[in-house]
Amino acid sequence: MRISMDTAFAAGLFAMAVEPEVDFERKQSGAADIQKRDKETGERMWVVRCVDGDEDAQKRGQAELKVIIVAPAQPVLPDALAGTPFRPVEFEDLTVFPYVDGSRCKGGNHPQCRGRVAYSYRATGMRSPGRAAHAAPSKAA
Template structure:
């Protein structure tokens, strides 16, 4: 059986030591439709919802330096709100519901192509918090 498209992965599989929000939630620019003067937000091909990105820190001490921070995309009608910062913590711990891995080919032109991947989530919340209604209905 060949895998095509994206595949689901549990948050704890992707981030066994946890993840932390280290940036703001930002709209993703649609480079084909935007101009220098006019910003157009990218829409998710499957749902038609606006796409947002958030930078997270992988708390796994064994993760390579280049893999420590990554971007997770979220399709949502409104800008997602990250969890609050915990007492005495510099970053906000986060848990992603409905996490998917989307592999793609990276070809830098001169070398060997490699497989890259992007992460998408249905929603984000505080660890141990209540899942959003959208992500719990997707699990059914």
């Protein structure tokens, strides 16, 4: 489902790093190139690690998240704010996929299960906030 940055991250989002997404099946098979590929396009998949500026997310321990970008080359992080390590970011064509995270549940259905709704994010590119999508390159050459 497509979602606006303002709806998903009203308090802002800050990018920390971009790295290739690892395909664990390729890694286990000993392949030289272990980067995951998009099933539909065959393009490389990149993980952008981010921090949500929302204090409530920080209190719940859910401030760190990842956004997947499908692109032939590694996307370039936006510039940091002057004098800080913080890189405000907006994602182009952001989509969210909610799912049930039952990894905290042990032993089946019981009152102590701490399952939760979690979210997976994908985008087509990224840029500095306030810049037009066509004005900011989101992929390295």
